[in-house]
Amino acid sequence: MFKKLLMSTGLLAAVVAAPALAQDGPEPPEGYPTRPIELVVVYPAGGGMDTNARTIARVAEEMLDHEFRVANREGGGGLVGHTFLAREADADGYTIGVLAMGNLLTDMIVKGGEFTPEDFDPITFINFDPVVLITRGETLPELIEQARQDPGSVRVGITPNSATAIIADIIQEQEDVEFTMVPFQGGGPRITALLNGTIDMSTAYYAEGDQYYETGDLAPVAVANTVPYPVDPDIPLISDMGIDIPTNALGAARFVALPDGVPDDIRNYLAEAMLAVLESEMAAEMFAEQGLVLSPADPEQTAEIFEATAETLQQYMEEAQ
Amino acid sequence: MEEAVYLAFQPLTVLAAAAGVCLGIVFGAIPGLSGTLGIALLLPVTFLIPADQSLIMLAGVYAGAVYGGSISAILLNIPGTSAAVITAMEGHVLARNGAAPRALALATCASGIGGLVSALGLLWFSPLLADLALRFGPAEYVMLILFSLAVVSMMLPTPLFGNLAGAAMGLGIATIGLDPFDGTPRFTFGRYELAAGVPLLPVLIGFFAMPQVLVIAYESITRAGRSLVEFGRESGLKGVLGTVVSYLPTFGRASSIGLALGILPALGPESTPITTHALERRFARDPETFGKGSEQGLMAAECSNNANVGGSLIPLLALGIPGSAAAAVFVGALEIHGLRPGPLLFVENPTVMSTFFVGFFIVNIVMMLVGLFAARYFALVLKIPRGIIATFVAVFAIFGAYAAGNGMFYVYVLIGATVLALALRVIDIPILPVTLGFILGGLFEQQLAIMLTSMRSADEFFGRPIALGFLLLTIAMVAYVGWRRRWR
Numbered sequence: 001m002f003k004k005l006l007m008s009t010g011l012l013a014a015v016v017a018a019p020a021l022a023q024d025g026p027e028p029p030e031g032y033p034t035r036p037i038e039l040v041v042v043y044p045a046g047g048g049m050d051t052n053a054r055t056i057a058r059v060a061e062e063m064l065d066h067e068f069r070v071a072n073r074e075g076g077g078g079l080v081g082h083t084f085l086a087r088e089a090d091a092d093g094y095t096i097g098v099l100a101m102g103n104l105l106t107d108m109i110v111k112g113g114e115f116t117p118e119d120f121d122p123i124t125f126i127n128f129d130p131v132v133l134i135t136r137g138e139t140l141p142e143l144i145e146q147a148r149q150d151p152g153s154v155r156v157g158i159t160p161n162s163a164t165a166i167i168a169d170i171i172q173e174q175e176d177v178e179f180t181m182v183p184f185q186g187g188g189p190r191i192t193a194l195l196n197g198t199i200d201m202s203t204a205y206y207a208e209g210d211q212y213y214e215t216g217d218l219a220p221v222a223v224a225n226t227v228p229y230p231v232d233p234d235i236p237l238i239s240d241m242g243i244d245i246p247t248n249a250l251g252a253a254r255f256v257a258l259p260d261g262v263p264d265d266i267r268n269y270l271a272e273a274m275l276a277v278l279e280s281e282m283a284a285e286m287f288a289e290q291g292l293v294l295s296p297a298d299p300e301q302t303a304e305i306f307e308a309t310a311e312t313l314q315q316y317m318e319e320a321q
Numbered sequence: 322m323e324e325a326v327y328l329a330f331q332p333l334t335v336l337a338a339a340a341g342v343c344l345g346i347v348f349g350a351i352p353g354l355s356g357t358l359g360i361a362l363l364l365p366v367t368f369l370i371p372a373d374q375s376l377i378m379l380a381g382v383y384a385g386a387v388y389g390g391s392i393s394a395i396l397l398n399i400p401g402t403s404a405a406v407i408t409a410m411e412g413h414v415l416a417r418n419g420a421a422p423r424a425l426a427l428a429t430c431a432s433g434i435g436g437l438v439s440a441l442g443l444l445w446f447s448p449l450l451a452d453l454a455l456r457f458g459p460a461e462y463v464m465l466i467l468f469s470l471a472v473v474s475m476m477l478p479t480p481l482f483g484n485l486a487g488a489a490m491g492l493g494i495a496t497i498g499l500d501p502f503d504g505t506p507r508f509t510f511g512r513y514e515l516a517a518g519v520p521l522l523p524v525l526i527g528f529f530a531m532p533q534v535l536v537i538a539y540e541s542i543t544r545a546g547r548s549l550v551e552f553g554r555e556s557g558l559k560g561v562l563g564t565v566v567s568y569l570p571t572f573g574r575a576s577s578i579g580l581a582l583g584i585l586p587a588l589g590p591e592s593t594p595i596t597t598h599a600l601e602r603r604f605a606r607d608p609e610t611f612g613k614g615s616e617q618g619l620m621a622a623e624c625s626n627n628a629n630v631g632g633s634l635i636p637l638l639a640l641g642i643p644g645s646a647a648a649a650v651f652v653g654a655l656e657i658h659g660l661r662p663g664p665l666l667f668v669e670n671p672t673v674m675s676t677f678f679v680g681f682f683i684v685n686i687v688m689m690l691v692g693l694f695a696a697r698y699f700a701l702v703l704k705i706p707r708g709i710i711a712t713f714v715a716v717f718a719i720f721g722a723y724a725a726g727n728g729m730f731y732v733y734v735l736i737g738a739t740v741l742a743l744a745l746r747v748i749d750i751p752i753l754p755v756t757l758g759f760i761l762g763g764l765f766e767q768q769l770a771i772m773l774t775s776m777r778s779a780d781e782f783f784g785r786p787i788a789l790g791f792l793l794l795t796i797a798m799v800a801y802v803g804w805r806r807r808w809r
Contacts, residue, residue: 044649051656071727075517076499076506083513111505111516155775160504182774183502185767188642192586198458198775211641211663289659 025064026272029265032093036067040089040097042081044074048207051290052126052254053098056274059283064273077159077185078103079111086115091259093266098126100252101309102163109317110161122257122306123271124278125297127287130225130251131167132235134209135201136194140222140241143201144175151178157190157202158183163250164203166316167224167238174243194218205252206231207291224250230293249312255302271299325675329683334374334676338683341378342691345385350393350401352530352714353721355522356386357647364654372658373673377680379654383647384630384684387590388432388692391623392699395424396550398533399714403525404590404629406756407598407622409533414614416550421703422696426561427616428623429692431572434565435624436685438576439583439631444678447667450632451639454584459772460782462587464791466765469596470757471795475802476599478612479751487750491758494519498763501770514730518763523722523731525591527738528752530718535739538711552700558693564616571601571617572624579625583632589645590629592760595753597625631681638662638674 039057043049050072057068073081081097082104089095099120107113133140147154156179158165165181172179182199184190190202191209195217204220206229212218223229226239226247238245256274258267277283278296287294297305328334341363348359359382367375390402395412408428415424442450470492474484497508498518509515565572578597582588601621602611611618634651636642641663643649655662660670667674702710722731745752776782783789 050653054653073727075514077504077516079506079516080514083516087513106504114513152777160502162504180774180777183504183770185499185501192455192640192642193458193771193775196455196458198771211661211665215664217664290656 025060025276026269028064028066028269028273032266032269033066035094036069037093038095039068039070040081040085040095041070041072042074042078042085042097042099042103044072048129048205049098049100049252049254052287052292055283055286055290056098056126056256056277059280059286060273060277062282063277063280076111077107077162079107079113082107083113083115085257085259086113086119089259091261093258093262093270095259096270097257097259099255099257101255101306102250102252102313105310105313105317106162109314117306117310119260120257120306121260121262121267122255122302123267123299124256124274125295125302125305126254126256126278127293127295128248128251128253129205129207129292130223130229130248131164131203132206132220132224132229133167133201133222133238134191134194134204134218134220136217137219138200138221140171140201140236140238144171144177147177147179148175152180154201155180155182155199157193157199159185159187159203163252163313167203167245167250170245170316171238171243191218210291231291246312246316249309249316253305253309255306257306268299275299322675324672325679328373328672328676329377329679333370334377334680335683335687337370337374337378338381338680339687339691341381342385342684342688345382345387346389346392346688346691348382349386349389349405351717351721352393352399352401352526353717353719355402355647355721355725356383357650358721358724359386360647360650360654364650364657367654367657372660372670373676373680375654375658376673376677377684379651380630380634380677380681381684381687383651384436384627384681385688386647387626387630388429388436388623388688391428391432392425393702393714395428396421396699396702397537397710397714399530402590403521403529404594404626406525406529406591406753407594408619409529410612411598411615411619411622413550415616415619418614419551421550421552421700423561424616424619425696425699426558426693427564427620429689429696430561430565431575431620431623432627432692433685433689434572435576435579435627435629436631436688437682438572439580439628439634440678440681440685442580442584443631443634443681444675447635447639447678450580450584450635454586454636454642455640457585457787458785459768459775460785460788461791462585462768463765463772464788464795465585466761466768468791468795468798469592469761470754471799473595473599473757474754475798476602477751477753480749481803481806483750484754487745487752487754488758490750491755491760492762492765494524494755494759495762496766501767502774512730514726519759520726520731520734521591521760522725523735524738524759525756526718526722527735528742528756530714531735531739532742532746534711534715534718535743537707538715541707541711550703552703565620568617568620571604571621574601574604575621575624576628579628580632582625583629584635586633586636586640586642587764588629588761589633589648590626591645592757593629594622594626595757598622627685634681638666639664 039053041050041053053070057070060068073084085097143154156168160183187208193199194202209218220235222238223235224238348354360379387404390405391408393399393401394405394409395416398409398413400406400409412424470488474488477484500507506516575597582593602608633648637648722735
């Protein structure tokens with residue numbers, strides 16, 4: 001650990017001292033890369049995933065000394081970008097996807113996306129961001145009680161057919177209450193709707209509402225996980241309220257993934273390089289500034305996390321269907 | 322505040338504003354290049370300069386692009402941006418009648434005034450207007466969109482049936498994509514790209530720029546018509562200012578509508594001039610000229626779209642909700658400098674923000690000066706042979722679509738939209754209601770879904786005065802215009 005820390009501090013110092021000489025990552029294979037490498041984000045510019053990818057691209061450019069470009073292939077809740085990566089992108093190492101497991105599966109199972117998890121080769125795990133429930137101040141048990149007294153009176157903002165909807169369904173079913181589900185196309189509009197009273201509770205990613213937690217207008221009242229949320233460990237866990245949910249599955253598990261079939265030497269280089277990028281102090285600092293925690297994993301662990309998450313989610317989604 | 326004014330008037334800051342405005346005007350004037358692209362291209366540059374200067378520069382690009390679109394619109398009848406569709410309709414007729422310099426000057430003044438009014442809104446009323454935007458719930462959106470569609474369908478002088486058919490067609494195109502109720506793809510005809518819906522940019526280029534490119538190319542080949550338009554005599558600044566002063570009520574209406582629609586996060590500068598123009602017809606001194614080279618219509622449209630720019634920055638900064646594609650890229654610029662848009666932005670970074678607000682005035686003043694004094698150089702465009710113009714614009718339109726969509730799909734949409742626009746001309750269905758229906762359709766359905774699921778009874782709707790007001794206004798207008806048109 002210390003060694004790693006020292007090493008990355010050294011790397012950072014080298015980057016700062018002599019950016020022109022920067023070549024701090026692993027050695028690339030012969031004849032690669034000869035042109036810019038494209039990081040495909042399946043969500044629009046300005047969103048959480050986009051910020052992730054742009055930060056990675058910036059650190060990677062510094063450390064690996066070649067050009068990375070972020071391309072947003074958004075739309076259809078990720079379906080457009082996922083299909084592009086699985087079906088159309090060349091597996092030559094010049095197209096890298098920054099994906100979130102969760103939406104990848106809903107695209108397949110619910111939206112008829114023509115691809116499977118096997119079409120992707122996950123090389124580096126970035127982090128897991130669980131779904132949180134936010135309200136204007138009421139606790140989750142209070143709202144559950146209200147829904148029990150007056151079925152349908154609690155309006156919950158969700159994105160239809162996504163991890164956010166599964167969570168609301170799980171609570172409804174296990175607590176035997178009835179919510180009114182209000183469909184939104186994204187997290188931002190749900191925050192507005194919660195603020196102006198169109199809904200009473202929203203599923204969200206923590207960062208989407210963080211300033212309103214500080215102003216006191218909104219509060220994160222539950223994390224859809226069985227382990228505390230590192231950014232704010234004080235938020236109560238849904239599992240502690242007697243609701244049975246899987247660990248580290250309901251949310252966005254973010255990966256760097258290649259289209260399946262990239263030549264081994266390039267794949268291994270990219271896997272090593274991305275791990276070095278995400279483990280660097282520079283990346284840790286930049287992610288921390290945005291309130292994000294990094295938990296990078298090597299390719300073997302990454303593949304395990306990818307498969308395990310896929311399996312758990314698939315099971316829940318097929319039950320929900 | 323004094324500090325902000327001092328900082329905003331630093332030579333380098335003014336230079337940043339001017340650089341942004343000039344780049345924006347160029348990007349706006351060329352169809353296919355957009356303000357969004359300009360901001361995205363300048364993002365890396367903003368790493369190198371302080372936060373306030375980079376925000377002012379990017380705002381300059383944004384405002385400059387919305388204005389720049391009117392130059393090619395007036396001179397060539399090719400709207401450089403989708404915000405300049407109405408400007409092309411009114412301004413090009415004026416240019417054909419030999420009043421190009423005057424039309425350009427009026428558009429410049431109108432843009433500047435719209436921009437300055439929105440700068441005032443930004444400076445003094447941001448928290449208030451952001452609060453207003455927040456109160457706008459699904460019922461209000463649904464009724465406002467209904468009202469906008471009704472205004473355009475009823476007020477356009479073309480036959481009512483064609484207008485309504487066009488609006489319905491636009492709404493129909495907008496249903497392609499995800500079903501807002503259950504999030505599954507719909508009407509995608511096996512093309513996965515259509516899950517995102519039909520993209521706006523290539524459709525608008527196909528509707529408005531490409532048909533005119535074809536006309537110019539055709540004229541160039543057949544040598545029909547002597548030249549594009551004569552630039553005409555330089556207009557006296559005095560005459561222009563006189564006209565501007567005599568139309569003050571128009572500017573009042575257009576800038577308030579532009580600002581109001583701008584602060585609603587989902588209504589960008591594309592649809593605003595269409596609605597404003599249709600409403601302004603109601604107040605026109607000579608409504609018959611509307612759509613046929615009306616100075617009043619031109620000024621209303623140009624004033625409203627630039628008022629929309631400043632308006633759209635309000636929810637972006639104060640709530641963290643981007644109102645348009647360009648505004649979304651703006652979020653990235655803020656984050657690069659460690660500024661998180663949202664309610665705490667003004668609390669945490671008061672100096673940067675007030676400097677930016679003062680800078681936004683400078684941006685609009687620079688824009689007016691550039692527009693007024695560089696107009697004679699815009700005329701050089703008209704000296705270029707028509708064949709070259711048509712080729713140049715077509716190439717940029719296609720490359721622009723390719724770049725925006727990262728591939729050929731947007732180019733196919735562009736071609737499809739061009740064919741549809743030509744077909745609609747043949748069967749005499751006006752394109753404006755189609756456009757408005759298409760732009761607003763997706764939002765309309767999403768908000769309708771939210772409204773229908775979140776309201777438990779009709780009483781809740783009647784408890785919302787703004788929504789109810791729009792509904793009554795719509796009904797009254799439809800009844801009135803319908804009745805009057807029947808007896809004509």
